[in-house]
Amino acid sequence: MAARALIEEVRTAAIRIGFTAAVAVTDQGGHLKAFDRADDAPFLTAEVAVDKAWTAASFHTPTHVWNDYLANQRIAPLGGHPRVMAVGGGYPIIDNGQCVGGLGISGGSYEQDMQAAEEALATLGFELPTR
Structure with a gap:
């Protein structure tokens, strides 16, 4: 996986969309491989981006679906885990x-x-999850 290329594509998209x-x-085990924070991005975005990437890699699921998952009383206790991030912007990187x-983006x-x-992800040819 080309982590640096992915970061550059995200930066380009974010600038075009209008935010920093x-x-x-992360790798498939949730270990950080590459990180970048724009100079004027709020400092909290750093931790949130890492946790979004970790959550997406851990469960092979985009982070935005976690809001629905946490509504289930049997899964809701996971919402208390300090790294589970139930906010959109985290995606598993799926290749073949x-x-x-x-x-993770914040x-x-x-x-x-x-x-x-x-x-x-689409620009670099990675598959987008259907959930």
């Missing part, structure tokens, strides 16, 4: 049907974070 971002890329990592609205992630 922190971007994190396999999760090879996680991508800095815009959750819709902007999601849009930048989807554009970057």
